[in-house]
Amino acid sequence: MKNETINFDIMFLPIDIISSWKRASISSSFCSHLLNTSHANKKYIENIISTVVNECLEFSIKHGVKKTENYTLSCKQTNEKTSITLSLYLQSQQITLLKNYIKKIQVIKENNELETILFTKEFSELGYAIYSLIKDYKGKIKIEPIKKKEKPSSIIKTNIILNLNIKDIKNDYQN
Amino acid sequence: MKQTKINKITFWGNLDESKLKYLKNKISLSFKMPIKHTEDWKKCSIISNFFTDYCTSSMFKNKKEIKSILSTIINELIENAIKHSYKDYNEINIFLINLDNEIIFITENIAPQDxxxxxxxxxxxxxxxxxxxLILNRIKNNFMYNQENSEIGLLNIANNYRTTIGARITPIEKTKLNKIELITSIKYE
Amino acid sequence: MIIKTEDYIIDSSILNKITISGSMRLPSPLSYDQPFSLIKKALEESTTILDIDLTDLEYLNSSGITSLARIIIQARKDDKEMKLIINKTIPWQDKTLSSLKNLWEKLHIETN
Incomplete structure (x- = not known):
């Protein structure tokens, strides 16, 4: 197999997506188009990448703070892995909540308690997005504050890193 | 053509240079990617359609027409940046600035002296x-001298659409390369 | 009734059947209330199993899945039977909708 790496960054203003919601979908379709180099199951993989990127963008628009500042979506793909890094601003307590929430979802996943997430208040419907990423797409999430927090209310530039294993996805398609 | 080595930052074209001062603080969308001339050519169209769709998604009036014009112009500018990039520095930067009835589109690339x-x-x-x-003359010359690049893209944009174009050229120290920022202003109603 | 936008179509003109096609990525579960009111109404009026044909729905975001899941929970409360007709070549349908079966035993999934 050809050793191909794709690497690109998109910088956007959350406020622009708030003013025209369709921009999230336009951006995720664009990313999936560029990231998908597979020929055999092109549409299938594109649909997965677009779904994941769209949820990621929607998260940043809904929960990010400083919506007039630039956020960055960096995508990197090798033969093995697709990595999506979203760089946004979050309040430090949101980071703690998000980290706890991801742990909670792991437990929900193990106990098959889907209904619990549908009515949770924290991160609203995005609970389902995280659940789906972990369960359906075998994705991995990492939350990485870029700067150390100063006080609980402080706003911190944060990276949310999502990793998808393309080999697993291709295997799913074949099954 | 005379080969001149550029020693300082210069600005060329028919765009008002003073516009540049505030532009980079108003960027609404940017994209950065290394693009290989031959292998990635198809990406020009994907990228230009993305910028066009993103830019026009909030428009209601004359949307179809603006979309078609924008996509043509942006595609031409991206192709231009890729064609003229130096092979070892093929990263292209693209910026979109949305003003009232005006779109500013900037491409950045590294180009050799010629x-x-x-x-x-x-x-x-x-x-x-x-x-x-001038365009017709270039077409004739290209035909006569069998030139590979048509070199009419930018002239065509300036001639057919309500655009003004400027180029800021910054020499890169200790190299024979230059950073090219091509700024295109597109007016619409 | 038919709801038609630039991005999606919801057709409930046939009794006991709803067809959703296109791409639905609305901003929140609340914004699905209006388009999905057709599903709720069809469910209330259904005389037998309500078929929801999603085979031409390319995308539905988590807000939409959450809204659909809430309708399924409502169907469970009202003891209404439902069937989701899904497209196996669209990954989110195959992966995500299958798990909704856990919400309601009378929810059937049919692969097209």
């Missing part, structure tokens, strides 16, 4: 009163 000189020549021609005749 391509930079060609660009300066084209930028000077933008001030010509009859761009159409």
């Amino acid at each position: 391509n930079t000189n060609n660009l300066i020549h084209t930028m000077n021609q933008l001030k010509h009163s009859n761009i159409e005749s």
Whole structure:
């Protein structure tokens, strides 16, 4: 197999997506188009990448703070892995909540308690997005504050890193 | 054509240079990617359609027409940046600035000296009163001398659409390369 | 009734059947209330199993899945039977909708 790496960054203003919601979908379709180099199951993989990127963008628009500042979506793909890094601003307590929430979802996943997430208040419907990423797409999430927090209310530039294993996805398609 | 080495930052073309001062603080969308001329050519169209769709998604009036014009212009500008990039520095930066009834589109790439000189020549021609005749002359010359690149893209944009174009050229120290920022202003109603 | 936008179509003109096609990525579960009111109404009026044909629905975001899941929970409360007709070549349908079966035993999934 050809050793191909794709690497690109998109910088956007959350406020622009708030003013025209369709921009999230336009951006995720664009990313999936560029990231998908597979020929055999092109549409299938594109649909997965677009779904994941769209949820990621929607998260940043809904929960990010400083919506007039630039956020960055960096995508990197090798033969093995697709990595999506979203760089946004979050309040430090949101980071703690998000980290706890991801742990909670792991437990929900193990106990098959889907209904619990549908009515949770924290991160609203995005609970389902995280659940789906972990369960359906075998994705991995990492939350990485870029700067150390100063006080609980402080706003911190944060990276949310999502990793998808393309080999697993291709295997799913074949099954 | 005379090969001139550029020693300082220069600005060329028919766009008002003072516009540049505040532009980079108003960027609404940017994209950065290394693009290989031959292998990634199809990406030009994907990228230009993305920028066009993103930009026009909030528009209601004359959307179809603006979309078609924007996509044509943006595609031409991206192709231009890729064609003239130096092979080892093929990263392209693209910026979109959305103003009232005006879209500013900036491409950034690294170009060797001969391509930079060609660009300066084209930028000077933008001030010509009859761009159409210049385009026809170029087409004839390209045919006669069997030139690979048509070099009419920028002139065509300036001639057919309500655009003004400027190029800021920054020499890169200790190299024969230049950073090219091509700024295109597109007016619409 | 038919709801038609630039991005999606919801057709409930046939009794006991709803067809959703296109791409639905609305901003929140609340914004699905209006388009999905057709599903709720069809469910209330259904005389037998309500078929929801999603085979031409390319995308539905988590807000939409959450809204659909809430309708399924409502169907469970009202003891209404439902069937989701899904497209196996669209990954989110195959992966995500299958798990909704856990919400309601009378929810059937049919692969097209």
